[in-house]
Amino acid sequence: MTCMGGVAMTMRRVKRMAAWVGAIVMMTGSAGAAWAQIPSAGIDDFKAPPDPRWGAITAADVEAAYRLIRDNHPGATPEIGDPAFRRALEAAHAQAQARAHEATSYQGYAATLNAFANGLGDKHIWSRPTLLPNLVRWPGMVVSKRGERWVITDTDEANHSMMGAALTACDGIPVAEFARRNLGGYRAVWRIGAQQIQAAPWLLIDEENPFIARPKACDFETAGGARTMTLDWLRAKRVDLLPRLQKAVGAGAAGFGLRKVGDGYWIAMEDLDAPGKAVAVQVAAEAAALRAAPFVVLDLRGNGGGSSLIGREVAAALFGKSNVEARLGSLTDTPCGGGDGTWRASAGNIANLEFLLELLGEQNGPEFRKIIGDLIVQAKAAHAKGQPFSGPTHCDRPPAPAKASGQPDGMKGRLIVLTDNKCFSSCLVVVDDFRSLGAYQVGQATDAATRYSEVREIYLPSGYSMFSTLQAVQVDADPDIGPFEPALAYDGDIADTAALERWVTGVAVRQAGPARP
Structure with a gap:
């Protein structure tokens, strides 16, 4: 009986404790949602002890990341003539090596690799952790x-x-x-x-x-x-x-699609991947109506890039391919490396080109397949000869046509490009192209990148992070692409699409003026 009484007493205590903990959970909403943990003595003061094993893990991954950039990034070669990038690479590598010796936690590991990537000055180069502290x-x-x-x-x-x-x-x-x-x-x-x-x-x-x-x-x-x-x-x-x-x-999300807004049209294109491609197809199908409209808005809010070829397709639908090429030049017939630039002819980059052709060739059409197929042939030939690049590393730009004012023929109304701070990578190329075509930029200033392009990433040896490199260079481009400042800034909440539409149709269209002087 004593034993049973003890068990009964213990069960009553357990029930009271469960009720007390339940009350805490009720007061805090739920243990999972409102609190990061159940309130408990000593929790907030706890710090994991230093673990020296992280030093070796960090050092090995730093060296793998360094080799990835050194052996595959165009700017790491003397042929490109970018001593600033090579200095940045060596400085970031030295700093990462020093920090690796101090790393005694996962947080130190992650910070070291983030700083290494950030020190190279282009957001295309990143350390992407495969796990994050909760x-x-x-x-x-x-x-x-x-x-x-x-x-x-x-x-x-x-x-x-x-x-x-x-x-x-x-x-x-x-x-x-x-x-x-x-x-x-x-x-x-x-x-x-x-x-x-x-x-x-x-x-x-x-x-x-x-x-x-x-x-x-x-x-x-x-x-x-x-x-x-x-x-x-x-x-x-x-x-x-x-x-x-x-x-x-404070950024927006354009979404995807083509819709009527007031007397004009609104092209929403939040990326330049498959969903953006579908929008470009819609634009081509409605090209006649868009060309006749008093204004067209290309909404690029939240657009982090993809393929700038999609932007060219939209431009061709609005203005006609010949008018676009007269302003921007041809993507294929150029002495400066083609639309995808000159590639560093490393074994890793060539393998990635072959992967892209197999993965994306069918869905992106014959022009894409020709560009990538030609690049593979050129890169393999260069690699076999011990040459570092698939094409020229320097290029005398053809004489630029006289800078035209206004938009080219083909579109009656005003083209407005809407950007926010998330516009990056190929989105920057699209904005640059449309500005050259006379578009009126509104919204927020864009992000910026460099003339290096075509990102890929690898797992680092530990598996705790992935690291990226760039593979190609636009040899006829300026060293930096962007940031592009809007002609008319928007100071409201750029995520509020309804308010933004009212501002564009009521203010921006009027400020933009006519399509041609």
Whole structure:
């Protein structure tokens, strides 16, 4: 009986404990959603002990990433004549080697590889982790960059009074310098304004990067005056914060499709991949109506790239292929490496070209197959001869045609290109092309890239990350592509499509003026 009584007493205690824990869960909403963990003594002070094994793992992956760039990226060769890139590669490699010796955690590993990629100055080169820690810390506030101001645009309930406050400094460091140190080395090429905007929401997110200091206190300008706040760093699930961080960037999402808006047409093209290709087909089918319309908007919000050939197809549908080539030149008949540039003829790049032809050849049509097929033949021939490139590495540009004002013939109304800070990679090429065709750019400034193109990635030896390289160079292009500033900036919420449509049809179309002088 004593034994049974003890069991009964134990069961009652278990039930009371379960009820107490259940009450906590009810008060917090749910253990999974509202809290990163059940409130427990010692949890917030825990730090995993240093693990020296991460040093060797990091060093091996750094060397693999370095070899990938050195042996495959066009800028790493002396033939291209880009000593600035080669210096950046060696400097980033040396810094990564030094940090690898200090890495004692996964967070140190990830930060080292992120900084290595970021140091090469082109967002096409990245370290893509194959796993991410579930928990991060935040002080209950999210920052957005609006112009030159760093503004609180999202908070938890406890910090709601800080909405709209401007962050001015942290731990005595002015916010511009603080952001450059903590974000510029890891999440953004700091000379590019769009990337500062994209990285800004991470400014007050602690991912336990051991190479930067988490601030203890920050200064704010609020409606009630200046305020210094000691930050209370709370654990949160990464997956719960990500939607809030993405919203805080302040970019849009065009979606896909062709629709009538007012008296004109709206082409929504959020990428230049298969969905964007389907929109280009729609545009070609409705070309007559689009050419006769008083205005056409090409909405590229959220467009991170794909194939710039899709942009050329849209341009040809709107203006006619001959009119487009008269302004932009031919993609195939050029002495400067063709539409996809001159490729570095490494074994890895050739294998990737063959993979692309097999994977994408059928769905992208005969022009794509010819371009890629010709590149494979040229790259293999160069490789067999010990030559580093598939074609010329320097090119005398043909004389540029006299700069025309306005749009070419073929389209009656005004063409407006709408961009946000997410426009990158092939989207930049499309914007550049349409600006050359006389389009009127509105919205936000774009991101920027370099004349190096055609990205691919590999797994690093540990399997904890993938690393990318570029494979080709546009030998007749300027060293940098973008950023492209709009002729008319939009200061509202660029994610609000309905409000944006009203602004475009009511303001931008009028400001754009006629298609031709």
